[in-house]
Amino acid sequence: MLFLRILFIVNSVASSVTARRRVITYKILSADHNVTLAETSRAGHATRLAQSAANDNYDLVVVLGGDGTVNEAANGLAGTETALATLPGGSTNVLARILGLPDDPADASLVLLDAIDRGSIHRIGLGAVEGRYFLFHCGVGFDAAVVEQVETRGPWKRWAGHPLFVWAALDTWLRGVDRRKASVRAIGPNGEELSEGFLTVVMNTNPYTYLGNRPIDLVPGLTLKDPLAVVTLEELRLSSLGPVLAGALRGRELSERRNVDIRTDMRSLVIECDPPAPYQVDGDYLGASKRLRFTWTPERLSLLMPEPP
Numbered sequence: 001m002l003f004l005r006i007l008f009i010v011n012s013v014a015s016s017v018t019a020r021r022r023v024i025t026y027k028i029l030s031a032d033h034n035v036t037l038a039e040t041s042r043a044g045h046a047t048r049l050a051q052s053a054a055n056d057n058y059d060l061v062v063v064l065g066g067d068g069t070v071n072e073a074a075n076g077l078a079g080t081e082t083a084l085a086t087l088p089g090g091s092t093n094v095l096a097r098i099l100g101l102p103d104d105p106a107d108a109s110l111v112l113l114d115a116i117d118r119g120s121i122h123r124i125g126l127g128a129v130e131g132r133y134f135l136f137h138c139g140v141g142f143d144a145a146v147v148e149q150v151e152t153r154g155p156w157k158r159w160a161g162h163p164l165f166v167w168a169a170l171d172t173w174l175r176g177v178d179r180r181k182a183s184v185r186a187i188g189p190n191g192e193e194l195s196e197g198f199l200t201v202v203m204n205t206n207p208y209t210y211l212g213n214r215p216i217d218l219v220p221g222l223t224l225k226d227p228l229a230v231v232t233l234e235e236l237r238l239s240s241l242g243p244v245l246a247g248a249l250r251g252r253e254l255s256e257r258r259n260v261d262i263r264t265d266m267r268s269l270v271i272e273c274d275p276p277a278p279y280q281v282d283g284d285y286l287g288a289s290k291r292l293r294f295t296w297t298p299e300r301l302s303l304l305m306p307e308p309p
Contacts (some may be wrong), residue, residue: 015089025105069090124299140278144278202229212224
């Protein structure tokens with residue numbers, strides 16, 4: 001059995017993190033490994049904690065928190081040999097679900113221990129926007145405006161969860177975006193225009209996110225080993241959005257729909273926005289920009305996975 005030095009990063013204000021869950025998961029992990037506990041106290045703190053762990057030659061960083069905290073830790077570990085693992089502590093836990101982990105952190109801890117014993121650590125590719133890595137997606141336009149709405153109501157996020165996202169999406173659609181003029185353009189590595197629309201999602205893996213327990217599959221089959229996929233919604237009418245969402249929830253291929261543009265195997269691209277459009281990375285709102293440069297780097301991060309990708 002492997003014996004690892006583990007840094008256990010906990011975001012105590014994440015949606016589903018409680019003192020009890022923190023204690024139980026710490027006890028499970030530390031039964032067979034040397035575990036150091038560290039709690040985040042501000043934005044960006046998890047990145048610095050993870051960087052320090054890599055510099056101190058820790059074997060593994062385990063994060064109990066939401067996808068934003070996991071993203072910060074990944075940015076601290078990218079390009080190093082220290083591996084990352086996640087436990088579900090947020091409201092959606094996209095990466096944990098993609099990896100097939102149980103919803104309960106204690107149960108997920110046992111799965112991680114089994115993965116450690118099997119040495120199930122794999123190098124995965126990472127997308128990056130303006131130097132910020134992302135694990136599963138970066139959204140530009142409408143969906144980022146929804147995330148911004150949710151983050152302005154931070155205390156509600158812990159208790160309302162998915163209903164808050166649904167309300168924010170409806171409110172943003174009604175009052176927060178110009179539904180008449182497409183403002184987001186995706187441009188390929190040779191300067192060619194790929195698409196124009198109201199929302200572009202640059203995906204590092206599928207699914208895009210989850211609605212309740214249902215995955216929203218925009219590019220079925222896209223894995224953490226593949227280059228980026230770029231999905232653009234060219235219309236924001238309800239008559240267009242409804243069928244797209246229904247198809248994504250059923251895991252159907254969307255590339256044949258006339259109002260959806262999908263490009264795969266993308267290693268670099270630029271998104272231009274007029275006016276400046278909001279953007280979010282792994283569910284964290286980062287502001288608005290007129291121009292965003294994306295890249296993809298293979299085998300950039302070591303990730304502890306219950307099953308091979």
